[in-house]
Amino acid sequence: MARWCTASISVSRAKTRRSFLTSDTSPGQLLRQEYETRLAARGYRADAAQRAAVDLLGQWLSAFLGRRRSLLRRPAAGVYLWGGVGRGKSFVMNALHAAAPLVEKRRVHFHAFLAELQTLVRAYAGQPDPLVLAARELAGSTRLLCFDEFHVHDIGDAMLLGRLVKVLVDEGVGVVCTSNYPPSKLCPNPLYRERFLPTIKLIDARFEVLELDGGQDYRRESTRDWGQFCWPLADDAVWADTPLAPPPHAERELVIEVNRRPLRLVARENKRAWLDFAELCRGPRSSADYLWLCEHFAELIVGTVPSLDGEGIDVQQRFLNFIDIAYDSGVRLRLGGVDRPEVLCRAGSHTDFSRTHSRLQQLQALDMANAASFCSFQEAES
Known part of the structure; x- marks a missing residue:
């Protein structure tokens, strides 16, 4: 069965390559057309940095799909785009994924993909090198990641x-990554950086590396409505007489099972769940737990988020992971905080707070101390 699957994939890849070689429209042209279409749909205007990234990705994709092995020069294994938050890295990569004339392609997000990989690794438990076997299984069904x-x-x-x-x-899969960090700044913790250095060297040697930074944070112009951020709220008042309070008929104080471990909910109503920040981030919670919550609920209400520079690095990392997963999943999020997002996530407290802060800024701000703001919110909700 494994041989048949491998052969089928090889035939499919050969057909893809032949169709590319005989097509009048190159993958690079398809990418530019897709990119321009997406820009027009959003009313955006491309900056020079994004156009440079699109050109590089188009050249790489054309070479990758039509490449011929050479003893003198190996083709680039992929492209690594890095830059500050909101510069359009994901936007450009999503255009590439949509335009690539391939069936065996995937667009994955960090946390969900790692959870999938860990599940695959467990399926090969007891066999020699389960991680390599799991990675080869992924490579067998994916041409572009x-x-x-x-x-x-x-x-x-x-x-x-x-x-x-x-x-x-090694298996010939094309890999396109976006990151907030250049390869040299990946895995900054000195305790285990040495063990990741071979991967950094591999990216530098085999990938096209490009900084995408036109100097503008496009997330600030985003019209996406993915929830609210209410402040200032105290721990003892967040669930009473505030916009975050559960309705009277909601189930109160219940415990559910998430990945075989208990999780206490303040309240639950249909596809909405209310959670304390401490329960969500101060205990031994994993990204898999946050993925589970976003899969089973359409709206999550969390309070009260403290000033994070006063929390341990493990609590900070859990909160960052939760925001990343909630943002990417499309779940509606409502947060209550002791202060504004820029105060809760101070620059320098954690290396990834810039991304988290950018995402929190896209939540509708509700200043509880501002009567006009509160009244307009109540009118919108009624």
């Missing part, structure tokens, strides 16, 4: 991602 928000903050992620990237490159 678009990996959004590539970052490394703990030793588990470092070991998984490092070996995965090597296997994918």
Whole structure:
């Protein structure tokens, strides 16, 4: 069965290559057309940095699909786009994923993809090198992998991602990554950075690396409505007489099972759940738990978010992971905080707070101390 599947994939890839070679429209042209269409749909105007990224991706995709092996020069294994938050990295990569004339392509997000990889690894438990077997299974069904928000903050992620990237490159999978960091700044923790250095060297040697930074944060212009941020709220008042309070008929104080462990909810009503910040972030919660919540609920209400520079790095990382997962999943989020987002997520407290702050800024702000703001919110909700 494995041989038949591999052969079928090889035939499919050969057909894709032949169709590309005989097509009048190159992958690079398809990408530019897709990019321009998406710009027009949003009313955006491209900056020079984004156009440079589109040109590079188009050239790489054309070479990747039509490449011929050479003893003198190996083709680039992929493209690594990095830059500040809101510069359009994901926008450009999503255009590439849509335009690539391939069936075997995937666009994945960091946390969901790692959860999938860990599940695959467990399926090969007891066999020699389960991670390599899992990575080869992924490579067998994927020709192009678009990996959004590539970052490394703990030793588990470092070991998984490092070996995965090597296997994918060895198997000929094209990998396109977006990141807030240049390759040299990945895995900054000195305790295990040495173990990730071979992956950094692999990216530098085998990938086209481009900084995408036109100097403008487009998320500030976003019209996406993915929830509210209410402030200032105290811990003892967040669930009483505030916009975040559960309705009278909601179930109160219940415990559900999430990935075989209990999780206490303040309240639940249909597809909405209310949670305390402490329950969500101060305990031993994983990204898999946050993925589960976003899969089972359409709206999550969380309070009260404290000033995070007063929390431990583990609590900060859980909150960042939760915001990333909620944002990417499309769940509606309502947060209550002791202060404004820029105060809760001070620059320098955590290396990824810039991304989190940018996403919190896209929540509708409700200043509880501002009567006019509160009244307009109540009118909108009624």
